[in-house]
Amino acid sequence: MNQVRIGIIGMGNMGTIHAKSLLNEEIEGAKLTAVLEVRKERLEDLQENLGDDIKVFADEDAFLKSGSVDAVLIATPHYDHASLAIKAFKHRLHVLCEKPVGVYTKQVREMNEAAKSSNLTFSVMYNQRTNPVYQKVRDLIQTNELGEIRRINWLITSWYRAQSYYDSGGWRATWAGEGGGVLINQCPHQLDLWQWMTGMMPTRMRAFCYFGKHRNIEVEDDVTAFTEYENGATGVFITSTGEAPGTNRLEISGDRGKIVVEDNKLTFWRLRVPEPEFNKDYKGGFGSPETWKCELPVEGVETGHKGITQNFVDAIRKGTPLLAPGEEGILGLTLSNAMQLSTWEDDWVTFPIDEDLYYHHLQEKIKNSTMVKHNHHIVLNVEGTH
Amino acid sequence: MNQVRIGIIGMGNMGTIHAKSLLNEEIEGAKLTAVLEVRKERLEDLQENLGDDIKVFADEDAFLKSGSVDAVLIATPHYDHASLAIKAFKHRLHVLCEKPVGVYTKQVREMNEAAKSSNLTFSVMYNQRTNPVYQKVRDLIQTNELGEIRRINWLITSWYRAQSYYDSGGWRATWAGEGGGVLINQCPHQLDLWQWMTGMMPTRMRAFCYFGKHRNIEVEDDVTAFTEYENGATGVFITSTGEAPGTNRLEISGDRGKIVVEDNKLTFWRLRVPEPEFNKDYKGGFGSPETWKCELPVEGVETGHKGITQNFVDAIRKGTPLLAPGEEGILGLTLSNAMQLSTWEDDWVTFPIDEDLYYHHLQEKIKNSTMVKHNHHIVLNVEGTH
Numbered sequence: 001m002n003q004v005r006i007g008i009i010g011m012g013n014m015g016t017i018h019a020k021s022l023l024n025e026e027i028e029g030a031k032l033t034a035v036l037e038v039r040k041e042r043l044e045d046l047q048e049n050l051g052d053d054i055k056v057f058a059d060e061d062a063f064l065k066s067g068s069v070d071a072v073l074i075a076t077p078h079y080d081h082a083s084l085a086i087k088a089f090k091h092r093l094h095v096l097c098e099k100p101v102g103v104y105t106k107q108v109r110e111m112n113e114a115a116k117s118s119n120l121t122f123s124v125m126y127n128q129r130t131n132p133v134y135q136k137v138r139d140l141i142q143t144n145e146l147g148e149i150r151r152i153n154w155l156i157t158s159w160y161r162a163q164s165y166y167d168s169g170g171w172r173a174t175w176a177g178e179g180g181g182v183l184i185n186q187c188p189h190q191l192d193l194w195q196w197m198t199g200m201m202p203t204r205m206r207a208f209c210y211f212g213k214h215r216n217i218e219v220e221d222d223v224t225a226f227t228e229y230e231n232g233a234t235g236v237f238i239t240s241t242g243e244a245p246g247t248n249r250l251e252i253s254g255d256r257g258k259i260v261v262e263d264n265k266l267t268f269w270r271l272r273v274p275e276p277e278f279n280k281d282y283k284g285g286f287g288s289p290e291t292w293k294c295e296l297p298v299e300g301v302e303t304g305h306k307g308i309t310q311n312f313v314d315a316i317r318k319g320t321p322l323l324a325p326g327e328e329g330i331l332g333l334t335l336s337n338a339m340q341l342s343t344w345e346d347d348w349v350t351f352p353i354d355e356d357l358y359y360h361h362l363q364e365k366i367k368n369s370t371m372v373k374h375n376h377h378i379v380l381n382v383e384g385t386h
Numbered sequence: 387m388n389q390v391r392i393g394i395i396g397m398g399n400m401g402t403i404h405a406k407s408l409l410n411e412e413i414e415g416a417k418l419t420a421v422l423e424v425r426k427e428r429l430e431d432l433q434e435n436l437g438d439d440i441k442v443f444a445d446e447d448a449f450l451k452s453g454s455v456d457a458v459l460i461a462t463p464h465y466d467h468a469s470l471a472i473k474a475f476k477h478r479l480h481v482l483c484e485k486p487v488g489v490y491t492k493q494v495r496e497m498n499e500a501a502k503s504s505n506l507t508f509s510v511m512y513n514q515r516t517n518p519v520y521q522k523v524r525d526l527i528q529t530n531e532l533g534e535i536r537r538i539n540w541l542i543t544s545w546y547r548a549q550s551y552y553d554s555g556g557w558r559a560t561w562a563g564e565g566g567g568v569l570i571n572q573c574p575h576q577l578d579l580w581q582w583m584t585g586m587m588p589t590r591m592r593a594f595c596y597f598g599k600h601r602n603i604e605v606e607d608d609v610t611a612f613t614e615y616e617n618g619a620t621g622v623f624i625t626s627t628g629e630a631p632g633t634n635r636l637e638i639s640g641d642r643g644k645i646v647v648e649d650n651k652l653t654f655w656r657l658r659v660p661e662p663e664f665n666k667d668y669k670g671g672f673g674s675p676e677t678w679k680c681e682l683p684v685e686g687v688e689t690g691h692k693g694i695t696q697n698f699v700d701a702i703r704k705g706t707p708l709l710a711p712g713e714e715g716i717l718g719l720t721l722s723n724a725m726q727l728s729t730w731e732d733d734w735v736t737f738p739i740d741e742d743l744y745y746h747h748l749q750e751k752i753k754n755s756t757m758v759k760h761n762h763h764i765v766l767n768v769e770g771t772h
Contacts (some may be wrong), residue, residue: 150629153541155637160674162665206592208612208620215665224622226594226610234594236610236622243536243639244664245655245677247646253543253629260633269631278630279548279601288546291631 004094004313007034007069009084010076011046014098014125018073019050021306030313036063060084064091071096071121071316073309077171078103078178078185082111085326089118096312098125099188101329103179104362105337106355108330115326122326123312128189129196129324130307132300133266137252137259138197140268140296147256147274149198152227152235158246159186159239166217173217175365181211181219182241183336191332192324194237198252201331202227202235204350207339214242218371225339237335257291268294390480390699393420393455395470396462397432398555400484400511404459405436407692416457416699422449446470450477457482457507457702459695463557464489464564464571468497471712475504482698484511485574487715489565490748491723492741494716501712508712509698514575515582515710516693518686519652523638523645524583526654526682533642533660535584538613538621544632545572545625552603559603561751567597567605568627569722577718578710580623584638587717588613588621590736593725600628604757611725623721643677654680 006022008015015035022032034055037046047056057063064087071094074084082102085095095115101124102108115122128134140146159182171177178184183191195201207225214221221242227235240246249262257270271278272290303310307323314320334351337358342349344361392408394401401421408418420441423432433442443449450473457480460470468488471481481501487510488494501508514520526532545568557563564570569577581587593611600607607628613621626632635648643656657664658676689696693709700706720737723744728735730747 151543151624151626153624155539157537157639162668162670162673164669165671168671206594208592210620213618222620224612224620226612232599234596234608234610236624238537238539238622240537242661243644244657244661244675245644246674247637247639247644251541251633253633258629258631258633271630275628275630282548283550284548285551285554287548288632289630 001070001317002029004030004316005033005068005070006030006073006313007036007063007071007093008032008073008075009036009063010074010080011035011037011042012075015073015075017305018075018309021309023050026306027309027313029317030309034063034066034068036060060087064088064093069093071312074098082107085111085122086114089114089120089122092118092120094121094312094316095326096123096125096309097326097329099192099329100184100333100336101326102333103184104355104359105330105334105353106359108333109355112327112330121312121316121322123308123315123322124324124326124329125305125308126189126192126196126324126329127304127308128193128302130304131264131302132298133261133264134193134197135300136266136296136298137250137261140259141198141252141254145256145268145270146252146254146259148231149200149229149233149252149254151233151251151253152194152198153249153251153253154190154194154236155238155247155249156187156190157238157240157243158248159241160244160246161186161215161221161241163215166215173215173219173221174371175218175362175369178219179362180336180340181217181221182239183209183220183223183339186241187239187336188332190237190239191335192328194235195331195335196328200229200231200233201334202338202351203230204228204348205335205338205342206348207342209340209343214240218365218369220340220343223339225335225342237339266296266298268296270294387456387703388415390416390702391419391454391456392416392459392699393422393449393457393479394418394459394461395422395449396460396466397421397423397428398461401459401461403691404461404695407695409436412692413695413699415703416695420449420452420454422446446473450474450479455479457698460484468493471497471508472500475500475506475508478504478506480507480698480702481712482509482511482695483712483715485578485715486570486719486722487712488719489570490741490745491716491720491739492745494719495741498713498716507698507702507708509694509701509708510710510712510715511691511694512575512578512582512710512715513690513694514579514688516690517650517688518684519647519650520579520583521686522652522682522684523636523647526645527584527638527640531642531654531656532638532640532645534617535586535615535619535638535640537619537637537639538580538584539635539637540576540580540622541624541633541635542573542576543624543626543629544634545627546630546632547572547601547607547627549601552601559601559605559607560757561604561748561755564605565748566722566726567603567607568625569595569606569609569725572627573625573722574718576623576625577721578714580621581717581721582714586615586617586619587720588724588737589616590614590734591721591724591728592734593728595726595729600626604751604755606726606729609725611721611728623725652682652684654682656680
């Protein structure tokens, strides 16, 4: 394939950003050929801005059947991600899906099955996987430089959002519109990186979500989650959209040392001998293993959204391995679902989670929602966001 | 009183340190006049080392009735702290008690009542309250510079202890000997500072203790605790004796900024306008309050054990207010008891905690203990410990 013809589904905040990259020819081997936008009031403006070379569709079926795209980039509200992806696969279209891949894992499992049987290229916009710092952390863990993981601690409270943010879109921060708050909208990156870097999913979790604690919203805006892993490690994940200035500090402790990432800077402490070995040989009272604070090269630049889109296009054109395979989207989402479920049940959640129970709770939340918002659909300036 | 005559009860690791300070005349207005040591095999050495001016007692009653001391410094294993303090008050002796003030709050409550009715001076060896950094944090909170507290996060995993440490004393890390592990032995300082700096005790807690996870011991050596406060704030406290290199990082977030203490260095971020005010006025999408990273003077030096002892002596001699009143020892201990209790019940613990239930659990642990240790009584070199 000489050029991958891409159609964007959903021309809101993120769809607009992706369209610009394609129109500016920032993605090699790809071009924007169509967009699908269901909000009829936006169609005229879109056609005018995009020009005659880009087809603007309001009808989903017409778009999918048009033959004018080889691949779709899905940037709609979250609930539609999985069903749209499934439809796209049926129409033999490759899929790059914005995060989160869906709202509940039941739905995403179906999408993954459709992707698998289609043999098409399926990727998810986990753009923070392109960050060399997190790639280095993953490297240190995968090559056993850190040793057996003992503790993971991520304080990610730098997702500050004022009430005006929540008021800017009718679907935002509602059970029916997003199916969650900070976990489903802001944190999918960290929830994915958490499992991607460590290669571990919990065996069980106890989480404490607070709904509308800092803002007039019905979904969670403050979360603390505690996890246990099969190897005995534990983890804590803390997030909030109500704190300023927030913190983004990840610490992973292993039996050969410790990694801290704060302000996008990686620090690695390496034990001269692994801790279990020190413990076995040491005969004194208060001693501890000799520790070396190491400066490691962190090479490369974070290519972000464009990097993921380029990788997706390269996978289609050249068979390049995907950095963020779509099928992996379910892992971070499972963590997110588990955090809400543990809170609703006020109890431990064991993995694999009870997907039906989660779905049942979510439907109850939607049914009992009293949050009515005016459907502003303000397109925000999202420069500098993730 | 010209000079306070002090008797030390328990000449183990800490008792020996305190004796040295007194003998070296490092505490103004106080002198060591007697010691009580129940381990008969140590008496001869003690008398030889201390010289003829210091009376060495093996019998508790004889020591308390001797008339040779005005005040006692209790440095025995924890279980005996409260009962010894109660006896000392009965003999009209002032009491400076090593941390923790006791093992279970029921016992400590009785001690506090005895102290109160005695009108004698009662202090606890919370030497980290003399650290100007923590004093500054307390100051920033008490004067509302930080605003309403929203989150407290303390990662205190720098209490590394090898197996040899636990093997060095028969009472160490057993239910019968210490009544706990990292919470009762290493963490009393942080548990105290946690409530002392913030002025807040939780309304409820959910904690996850692991017993003998890293070492061959029966008590907890790894803990994660989650707390809720009346004002809506939450907290996380994480500790371990099995990690290297450990971390000691405290973060307190308020609605006017954020404090971080790491490596004994305080950093304060101040919001130009309080967060609720920003949130009310802001009309944009992704903005957050203007934040100033401030450099604050932190004055004074950490006087440590000697500082607390000096303050205790000054309180007796001159009525100087106590920096660490003994009655406050119960607060940190309550946090510690609550963490174990929540784990044992595998449920939330609400405050005030069920002291009888805690006591019942503890007795069961003691009864069912299979941990038999050889009673080494090795005196460790504790220079540089806390």
